[in-house]
Amino acid sequence: MVKITDVARHAGVSPSTVSYALSGKRPISEETRRRVHEAIHELGYRPHAGARALASSRSNVLALVIPLRAGIHIPVVMQFAVSVVTTARRYDHDVLLLTQEEGEEGLRRVADTALVDALILMDVQLHDPRLPLLRTLERPSVMIGFPASSEGLTCIDLDFKAAGERCVEHLAGLGHRVVALVGSPPEVYVRQTAFAQRVVQGFTAAADRNGLSSTVHPCEATPGSARAVAERLLREQPALTGVVVHNEPLLEPLIDAFEQLGLRVPGDLSVTAICPDELAESVRVPVTSVALPSAEIGTRAVELLIRKLGGGSTVPEKTLLPPRLTARASTGPRAAP
């Protein structure tokens, strides 16, 4: 293994000079810098990560905790993870993958052993048991999603409340008067996952504000339940003409179910969703949707963390990404009664 002393000797300087030439933490003459880099290149030198971490108390590794529970859409998690890794690399960091399963002990382990410099958590619940731990940990963290109290923590997410509102307002603007929200599986609400509840809040608030009649239906993510909920909606709200879907796997089956029940989309029924653009576009009838910008959230989360690690500047505790609605083929004006 080639080490920093080898490089130093080869370049005719001291090891500390090599270190400074690499980190830029002290001024080094152009000439010396060049020789050092030449030596590095010729010898194929790579600094030893462990030694570096020990001496600098920075591992340049971020922890990413991914959820693996029921009711979360896997591709979203994956896209998110990829965006975190990609962004981390731009800032010269790597990403350690942890599963939610390891729980608080896992967080404490990677933080306390200095394996990682900072943490990113997904799938935050309203009263997440990890919250107190994160506050005591001496390493910065960013959470995707908002707990009930984010005091002293850093959170980022799509503004799901505004997203729910945005969908309703889009429908209201098209003249729809009776709307329904087909939501995430019941267990997601039971766990009090913040984002699901906020969609409901926004949906309901906007419906009330606009004088619409509205209902909310948590729903399993199976094709069978798509059919069931479609039938139920038509039975209970015969005048229904607008639907908001916040349940990725259900989107396509639900539209199928409505059409099989004789409703044309968007002729008889306008459908809008909160989901990744990619999904909204791949449905048979492209769906008007508020984008779930997982890649952007991932990028922003990493950037927040890097700034926190950089010290100096403080970062905002809350970052809410404004919803962006794209009108597609699945929504249209309410047919004349």
Add this chain to the structure above:
Amino acid sequence: MVKITDVARHAGVSPSTVSYALSGKRPISEETRRRVHEAIHELGYRPHAGARALASSRSNVLALVIPLRAGIHIPVVMQFAVSVVTTARRYDHDVLLLTQEEGEEGLRRVADTALVDALILMDVQLHDPRLPLLRTLERPSVMIGFPASSEGLTCIDLDFKAAGERCVEHLAGLGHRVVALVGSPPEVYVRQTAFAQRVVQGFTAAADRNGLSSTVHPCEATPGSARAVAERLLREQPALTGVVVHNEPLLEPLIDAFEQLGLRVPGDLSVTAICPDELAESVRVPVTSVALPSAEIGTRAVELLIRKLGGGSTVPEKTLLPPRLTARASTGPRAAP
């Protein structure tokens, strides 16, 4: 930060004794071990990962390289990653996540900086450009999938050739004489991804062996192309009664397409697939399938790596998991002509 000398002092022993009590690399008396563990617990001691890595030249971290290219089924990748992380933890290792995008440079970086002890690669191609690199790297690796020549490397995967055969034989056993394979998207073959080709080989070989008439159809993973390929199959092979699907996202749409074209599954057409059990069971008509055991492959891959790291025992270069076919509702005997 509490360090090993603190623990040593608190337990009334020397730091080396603490180290040995923890690693078990030298005999320590029961009494001393107890005192050491008490001290560790009372002080909340956690060994510093960097220091440990530096002194022992073992980071206890594995690299996992995930693909993010088109044509691979995301949930499979995710399930795989989760199983790798979970298994790694059982052997006291963590997992660093890399994207294929970083390429060979990424592998070299994490290996040469001693950030990781070993590597797991997914989505291996027949003539994968990373092969020569892996051979020169001084760290062990395991590949998911088989390149053209695996000389000197360690590979593991489902035996896709046997899986293709198994599907055909199941159909042949039910009396079917004309079969078709609906495969992965064309780009997967163009890239010469090993597993896709092996399915074709097995499928064709078994069909020939059994005297069946057969065709192969690479296919995009979009609902539209499901319809298209279904129509084409019926047009070109009117006597078709057996289909093997090796394309996860297409499975459900394809069955839908066949039924919309007036074919009952399994009445008129028997369908079998190579896909995760979970998917096969969630389709409207549960599909007879050869399981894609991503979780098991992940587990086995980690275990191979751990054994390689342990030195001593050598591991097999090739591990082929035998296919396991589960008969479900989508296949039945060929109707009397």
Add this chain to the structure above:
DNA sequence: TTCGCCCGTCGAAGCGCTTCGACGTCTGGC
């Protein structure tokens, strides 16, 4: 011209851990 200061570089002191050799103390086999 001289003083002070910045620039560029060096040497040495760790960072917290593992591991090697050494050493005293038992034990058991002959």
Add this chain to the structure above:
DNA sequence: GCCAGACGTCGAAGCGCTTCGACGGGCGAA
């Protein structure tokens, strides 16, 4: 009863890097 060897522990020497204080030379200000 003695020696070989195992057992249990210790001290010290690094692992490869960063960082701190120091220092000589050059420059501008006085």
